[in-house]
Amino acid sequence: MKNISFSSPDIINEDIQAVIEVIKSGWLIHGKYSKTLEELFCEFTGANYAATVSNCTAGLHLSCLSAGFGKGDEVIIPAQTHTATAHAIEYTGAKPIFADVDTISGNICVDDLESKLTEKTKGIIPVHMAGYPCDMERIKKISINNNLILIEDCAHSIGTTFDNKHVGTFGQAGCFSFYPTKQITTGEGGIVITNEKIFIEKINKLKAFGIDAPPKQRSMPGLYDVKELGYNYRMTDFQAALGVGQMKRYSTNLQIRKKNAKLYCDLLKNEDKILLNNFHDDCSYFLYQIVLSHDVNRDQVLLYLKENGIGVSIHYANPVPLMSYYKNKYGYSKGNFINAEYYSNKNISLPVHAKLSNEDIKYICRVISAALRL
Ligand SMILES: Cc1ncc(COP(=O)(O)O)c(C=O)c1O
Incomplete structure (x- = not known):
């Protein structure tokens, strides 16, 4: 693996x-x-x-x-x-x-x-x-x-x-x-x-x-x-x-990140269960983020990626106003930030760093496709 x-x-x-x-x-x-x-x-x-x-x-x-x-x-x-x-x-x-x-x-x-x-x-x-x-x-x-x-x-x-x-x-x-x-x-x-x-x-x-x-x-x-x-x-x-x-060395690093992001975009563009930003040359791709459609269980996909040896994360799992400190201080509740709540429940951050090979990205995309069909 x-x-x-x-x-x-x-x-x-x-x-x-x-x-x-x-x-x-x-x-x-x-x-x-x-x-x-x-x-x-x-x-x-x-x-x-x-x-x-x-x-x-x-x-x-x-x-x-x-x-x-x-x-x-x-x-x-x-x-x-x-x-x-x-x-x-x-x-x-x-x-x-x-x-x-x-x-x-x-x-x-x-x-x-x-x-x-x-x-x-x-x-x-x-x-x-x-x-x-x-x-x-x-x-x-x-x-x-x-x-x-x-x-x-x-x-x-x-x-x-x-x-x-x-x-x-x-x-x-x-x-x-x-x-x-x-x-x-x-x-x-x-x-x-x-x-x-x-x-x-x-x-x-x-x-x-x-x-x-x-x-x-x-x-x-x-x-x-x-x-x-x-x-x-x-x-x-x-x-x-x-x-x-x-x-x-960063200009070179940035170009490789962009190349990696472009490959993700090309490989994932036909996945109808992923809401995807088009490739954007102005983006520096700290992360390659995908947002899943409402019918997909994000955590199941995330675990499947982990089980298949892929380092992933979430940015971020809760909108800030729904974190206890802000919620308690300012009285926010669920439903106040519909899009942010959707994003926090459905986003996955994928690796996009300059040491990835094209084969790594193709593998990650294959695992994502399999996870979406579980
Ligand atoms: C959007 C954003 N702002 C600020 C920070 C804080 O950065 P630092 O950890 O360097 O204090 C982070 C941390 O990752 C962040 O993601």
Whole structure:
């Protein structure tokens, strides 16, 4: 039987050597690799500025703080996302307002987003689910017309574009994740991009306790002032060293992911029990997600795939407003987010990483077809 892993990071010996070099140097934080990773990320995305952070959740939190979200404010996000998107808003005292999603892409439904706008709305955080771009033309227009802050949750979307522009650059900030299953990993880790100098200055200060001068800018070692309540959300330099090589090779990795996704689309397009996104060259394919038709038992299919040696997952098994914390706090109940609930019950995330062979994908599709006929 095959044994196909769900994800497989692109880490080679040179990356490991770079990590060892940092550890031996003694500069475990504040070293050169964090800056290099930021420069490479700016080059890749076209953003003016980037700041590495300890994870994407921290990046979202810092972005919400830098945007000035706080008590009494509302920020609109999709109901179907990782809980981190909502948590980042909650941490600031603002209230996440959930909008329903599109059943096939899992992305925020823009009509529902519009219906949730109120006098208290201060921002929007769309999520590019599995790397599939949201309709940034409409979302950007809504944010401009209503004077809202736009922060993109790009945890899934290194390499995703919309109208030839990298996501994360449409509003004030974009936050990316380097968690191990992501397209690039530093273990834990993330990066915030922005085109606004003031925004990046706030992020850089808040990610390091609110200290006014980083070590290399101090007139005397240890001499600094703290003018605001910051956090410790920095990435270590050995994590950044792990990311640098992956970032340099990423364009190739992305092309292989797209080739794999295209093969899935071709092989599954005639399965009438699968609701499928067409192949989309702007998508960075963090995952290859399928959504099953209403008459299929998703969990049975999922187990069958596992039994046949295929690493699979679900993103995500419950819409965030139906998780106990949000349900109890804001009084949501089943039936409030029809599409997100359908998506959470019927989605399956398949491996699409660059180490898969065409034979692996053909095998996975054969197993899916068999599972749909059980
Ligand atoms: C959509 C989304 N946003 C944010 C996060 C948080 O990322 P991190 O684990 O880097 O904090 C995740 C995690 O996978 C995610 O899927």
